[in-house]
Amino acid sequence: MAGITGIGSGMDIKAMVDAITTAERAPKESQLANLEKKTTTQLTSLGQLKSAISNFQSALSTLNSPSSFLARTATSSDTKVMTASVSQSAQAGSYKVEVQQLASSSKVALAAVDGKAKINTGTLTIKVGDTALAGITIDSTNNTLDGIRDAINETGKSEGVSATIITDDHGARLVLSSSKAGEGNDITVAVDETGVVEDGVSLTELAYAGPATKPKLEDFAEEDDPDAAFADALAAYEAAYEKGGQTLATAQSAKLTIDGLSVTRDSNNIDDAVAGLSFSIKSAGSSTLTIAKDEAGVEANVKKFVDAYNTLMTFINTETNVTPVNDTSKPVVGALVGDASVRSLVNSIRSELVSPQGEGTVRALADMGITTRKDGTLEMDSDKVKKAVSTDFEGVAAYFTGDSGLTSRLGDKLKPYTDGGGILESRTDSLQATIDKVDKQKEDLDTRMKAVEERLYKQYNAMDSLVAQLMSTSDSLTQLFDSMPGFVTQKK
Structure with missing residues (x-):
């Protein structure tokens, strides 16, 4: 019977039922929509926060790995004669290589x-x-x-x-x-x-x-x-x-000298002449091979650390700020405003950044040209970082690496947030449970409103049927009275 316009009464029953059910549904539906929107926004922000923390952890891991500070670079003065690659075990120094003939x-x-x-x-x-x-x-x-x-x-x-x-x-x-x-x-x-x-x-x-x-x-x-x-x-x-x-x-062996010492091999790719060094000879001639610490690589990893930290702090600042718009509009509130776990995270990270370490020339980030801005992000002076790495390579390595190094301490502070079953996962599970409850309440609301709709249709259709009967009785009485002798109906 749903949707049938009242035949007996002439009323639009459907419109009346829709208006009543909409009015009854609106408060609860609005409440659930607001809760779902707020929860989804928080859930998304926590996911982005976890991603930013993971990126920061990756930068810390790279900077804390032995390869960052033990890496070496190999530079050939003439790449047409030879090129080289080097492992961590190679000692810094230079080698004079003279290639007499290539292997063929x-x-x-x-x-x-x-x-x-x-x-x-x-x-x-x-x-x-x-x-x-x-x-x-x-x-x-x-x-x-x-x-x-x-x-x-x-x-x-x-x-x-x-x-x-x-x-x-x-x-x-x-x-x-x-x-x-x-x-x-x-x-x-x-x-x-x-x-x-x-x-x-x-x-x-x-x-x-x-x-x-x-x-x-x-x-x-x-x-x-x-x-x-x-x-x-x-x-x-x-x-x-x-x-x-x-x-x-004709088949022939490669013949060359390294610092005057004769080397003969059956390949142009030689990895057993100098410990930790592999090189490929390209043509006859001479080249000086220089092995050095990978200072540029360390500088790049320090910059990645600063960039990842700034990305994390910028995101947290955005999500925990209340931004006024104007006198008539509500302020823009970040999804994580008032979140105690985020405040705790920021405080623990910043406390490690300002804590001095060791007794060397590099005891804090500021000693190598990395300072803190007003918004909590870091500012890196590339020239000072380069100078610090060049003049005190071991000091920079000691500051960042090891069990008591900055990267290890920061990593320990971050683990409770990103580990399985940690703070962020628990918060995410809680928010997801809230969304599941909202979905269940929406289903319950739909069920209840369907029952209300059916009840209203029954009531209005019963009323419409009663009105139709009354109208029919009225018409019959009018006809009866009109047909009675001596009964005169005055008509305009």
Whole structure:
């Protein structure tokens, strides 16, 4: 029956019921909305506060870690010759490095053959220095240059050996490359030919024992016919040398000196010559490598500490302030105004910042150029911080690090707020419980108002039915009286 306009009475029952239920719902609904808004705002602010505290804790952790003050930097005077990286164990100092040659790996081109011809069958054995790859079987399934290339790539991938085909002026060649650098790690190829195919190329053509001595033309000349001998010599030269296998790159070791001491390695990346130091040589030449304390890194971490602290304090100031607007408007009240836990947090942090520590030249933040502004945030004089780090590196380290250092003490003050089951989590759980209660009360209010609405509809519909009956009775009586003899109705 809900929503039906009164037929008997002509009244808008729906409008009447809506007005009554709205009026009855409004006070409680407004109360719940205000409570939900206030609680949600506080819950959001506490979440942001926890995030700001976590960021501050991260900055403290970075500044308190050994790597912050034990870190070293490695600088090469000529990065085209070498670059370097350094660990905490490296000692500060400088090294004069002279690079004579770089390490390189072997690359050979096997004899030029007809790239389209079949090749006799057998076994191919490739060695890199003293290391031999598994024998490569050449049979009817792979006895072409392409097939042999693919077989070498499959067998050699675990040993860093690869093959490709290059066609030059003399024919198609298998070019073999190794990733293993160092003197003595040259590529050689041994062949065991076991079968012959019709019009096939001998498998022995692919054998390579190392660089051949370049033939001299006079070795092929004939005394009785110098002109003919010269032509024959040219032909023999081409056949015996230029079409044969060639070494394209010889495997060699890196050779250098460090402060005059000879160092030979099979790689251009060297990490076992100087303790704590790894460097990569790029080209022959000289470079001075300087190892120093990472003062710039410490300065950057101190700035991160100041920035994270200021972010935390700025947020707290905003959320705990009451800001007047004008004489007619309510002031803007921060979500955490009057919050005792926030006041306690601020007081505990500030007490640690102003407490002097130790007996050295750096006993407080002010000793290194970090002072407190009126609003409680910190102001950092970068030049003074740089000077303090440069002149008293150990003093700055002692002030910030260790169990009794500033970062450790501040961390201890923050832990009760951010740990599981801590102050902020307990406050968050309490606020979330309030929001859950608000949601339950909203459901109860909806249920109650639905019952009120149904009751009102029943009452008004009953009234409407009664009015309709009374109207019907009135109409019947009027008709009865009109039909009675001698009854005269005066009409205008």
